Amino acid sequence: MNNTKHNRKSNSYSVFPFLKTKGELSPALLSPVESVKKTTFSQLVSGYDTLRLPKITTFRHKSEDHSPAETSSSIEISIPRLLPSNISNNSCGKVKAYAVNTHQGISRTYNEDKAVIILKIKNQVSSGEQKWPDCSFFGLYDGHGGHLCSNFLRDNLHHYIVGDPHFPSLPKIAIFHGLAKAESEFIDLAKSTGDKSGSCVLIVLIIGKMCYIANIGDSRAILSTERGKEVYSLSRDHVPTNEIEQNRIKNAGGQVFCSTKDFKSCRVIPGGLNVSRTIGDVNAKLAEFGGIPNVISSQPDIRTLKIKKDHDFILMGCDGIFDVLSSKDAIETVWKSTVDEENVSQACRKGVETVLSESMRKRSSDNLTAIMIAFSSFEMNCQSFFNSKRL
Numbered sequence: 001m002n003n004t005k006h007n008r009k010s011n012s013y014s015v016f017p018f019l020k021t022k023g024e025l026s027p028a029l030l031s032p033v034e035s036v037k038k039t040t041f042s043q044l045v046s047g048y049d050t051l052r053l054p055k056i057t058t059f060r061h062k063s064e065d066h067s068p069a070e071t072s073s074s075i076e077i078s079i080p081r082l083l084p085s086n087i088s089n090n091s092c093g094k095v096k097a098y099a100v101n102t103h104q105g106i107s108r109t110y111n112e113d114k115a116v117i118i119l120k121i122k123n124q125v126s127s128g129e130q131k132w133p134d135c136s137f138f139g140l141y142d143g144h145g146g147h148l149c150s151n152f153l154r155d156n157l158h159h160y161i162v163g164d165p166h167f168p169s170l171p172k173i174a175i176f177h178g179l180a181k182a183e184s185e186f187i188d189l190a191k192s193t194g195d196k197s198g199s200c201v202l203i204v205l206i207i208g209k210m211c212y213i214a215n216i217g218d219s220r221a222i223l224s225t226e227r228g229k230e231v232y233s234l235s236r237d238h239v240p241t242n243e244i245e246q247n248r249i250k251n252a253g254g255q256v257f258c259s260t261k262d263f264k265s266c267r268v269i270p271g272g273l274n275v276s277r278t279i280g281d282v283n284a285k286l287a288e289f290g291g292i293p294n295v296i297s298s299q300p301d302i303r304t305l306k307i308k309k310d311h312d313f314i315l316m317g318c319d320g321i322f323d324v325l326s327s328k329d330a331i332e333t334v335w336k337s338t339v340d341e342e343n344v345s346q347a348c349r350k351g352v353e354t355v356l357s358e359s360m361r362k363r364s365s366d367n368l369t370a371i372m373i374a375f376s377s378f379e380m381n382c383q384s385f386f387n388s389k390r391l
Helices: 038-045 148-162 171-193 243-251 327-338 344-361 376-390
Strands: 014-016 019-021 055-058 097-103 113-118 135-144 198-207 210-216 220-225 230-233 255-258 266-269 301-306 311-317 368-374
Touching: 097 113, 097 344, 113 148, 113 368, 135 148, 135 311, 135 368, 148 171, 148 198, 171 198, 171 210, 171 301, 198 220, 198 311, 198 368, 210 220, 220 327, 230 327, 243 255, 311 327, 311 344, 311 376, 327 344, 344 368, 344 376
Parallel strands: 019 113
Antiparallel strands: 014 019, 055 230, 097 368, 113 135, 135 198, 198 210, 210 301, 220 230, 220 311, 255 266, 311 368
16 A cells, blocks of 8 residues: 555645644645545534533633642642744634644653644635635644554645535535545555554634534533633543443443543453544454454544634643643633733743643643634733733
């Protein structure tokens, strides 16, 4: 099998460790996507046409508190220095700024997390054929068992989605097709190489006023609204402790084993994974590698959100963050770390860096990656906080 197509590089990207960002897709880089049965897609995304946001908590932001959230252990640990965050220099439609950072964490000597940010996707059709909306793509890929799968997703998934004939008019179908193609292509690659790696997937695709969130696995997207007054979940963790996932696993012929000491430490057999949906992982999915088909699923949850004027920002993070920080704590940490910053891009930088540092203080044992996507409400708050301090 010729593997060169799985390692495409684009000079339109600037490179950040574990990240490709700021690129603008061009038609020459796109590949056609094979069709997926419409019935399968309809079964998957029915009910997600209008996202009913699950409310997490309510809290009041105290602008006079300028310190990060004080949730760290009383035992001091050495926090490694973070590399500089990659931040936006421009805006695109509803996206006013972004920042991303990643770190191997305090317990790992390697980092299998990968991320892709494309602030502005160029028109993929001939000039004049249709009006092209503002499009931004944010992808977070939390790999396990090796780098190959998360690298593959970093290099290919956005091409598959944007190259689908349904993009951008029917983005949920394009996302579903793109993920199906990524699974099929990577499984073929893994079979030919004997690679047993896999990856979770979290995508935020913003087209005009609409936001499309797709996840496979336990990375998480959360939304801050009304200056942090409300926090909403935009994704559902695919883990074996979830009753729906547990029943699905057992119905497919798999088993779930949990530690007697910690119920959260559950593993799916076959595969031994602590997540129930992934891309890759042939040893869990294919009989020839000892797996059972459909026990570990590659089907995404795809949700839709209309961006409103009181929406502050979206925070995307891998499970290494949310193993030690609740969604509420993560959002509150961002707000407390950014109250004295006028520039929205720098505020995003402070937000993601503080979330990563706080996760290490809380002794997360995993790789850590956070992406923050700021909207106009957060931009205006940055300016108002700064002006209030000058009075």
